[in-house]
Amino acid sequence: MPPDTSAAPLQGGPANVDDGDRGETVTTAKVRVYFSTCMGRVLVARHSRTVTELGGFICGRQDDDFTHYVTLDGKRSEGKGFIRSFKTLLALASGRPIVSDKWLAASKKQRSFCPPNEYLLEDTKAEREYSFSLRESYLRAQIRPVFEGFEVLLTPNLLKGETDSGSGLVKLVCAAGGIARTKLPIQGEFQSNKSIAFGVSSDRRWASRNLREGVPFYEREQLLAILQNQKLPTER
Structure with a gap:
């Protein structure tokens, strides 16, 4: 059983990314x-030169502390645009612009550097x-990350x-403002109004017996959808 990380929310979310709304540059x-x-x-290579010339930094494949995720518009390039991946979910979870x-x-x-809001990725498909x-x-994550206080x-x-023993999911939960727990709680340990659980279908029986009434239980796909949409299923 993985150790209980009790991981706290990651630093570097919306409050630490200047979206340029208060001025003309970032x-x-x-x-x-x-x-x-x-x-x-x-x-x-061409865009990297622009970033360095303007005083910014280029993040490598292993770096998670980027402030801007840059890609190609889906409407402009077939097969490009938004691809659901760890990096794009990390950006959405923490309120960092995908441009x-x-x-x-x-x-x-x-x-x-221009304010990013005018150049946010568009991918209708x-x-x-x-x-x-x-x-x-x-914009939702900029106001309040979806798991803030949970x-x-x-x-x-x-x-x-x-494949990574869950470290990616833990990072995403923390990036979205949550405190990640990876040990099964004792019966009644979670507070119903500020707790949420995710597991696999075989965990549902355990959840019905051990989670306090009112604590929602969802599976992996719903976790990804919540991170992507930046709202809980109970929110409109």
Whole structure:
């Protein structure tokens, strides 16, 4: 059984990302760009020069502390746009902008990083497929991450089914403001109004016997949908 991480919310969420709404440029010292793997080497190299010339930093594949996720508009490039991955869910969970590479083209022209809101990724096909809005999810997380103030149980059965033993799910929960729990609680331990549990179908019997009445129980796909939509199933 994985140890109880009791992981606290990650730092570097919405409060630490300047979205530019209060001015005409983004604070250069905070700009750390991650490029989607769907972007070609030539394009990444060109945009990387822009980032460094403007005083920003390029994040590698293992870096999770990026402030801006850059990709290609889905409507412009077939097979591009929004791809549900750990990095895109991390961006949505923590209120970091997922932008089109047009943001960097405009920033180069302006000679400073532009506010990202005008360049948020548009991908109507993906939004229809997943029944959500990229812009609305980003704006919700900017106001309040979906798990803020919640204890979030990730059952051992759920975690052991992950290729990384669940470390990615724990990071996503924390990025969304939650406190991740990975040990099964004793009966009645969770507070019903600020607790939520995620597991696999075989955990449902245990959940019905051991979770306090009112504590919702969902499976993995619903966890990803909550992180993506930045709202709970009970919210409109």
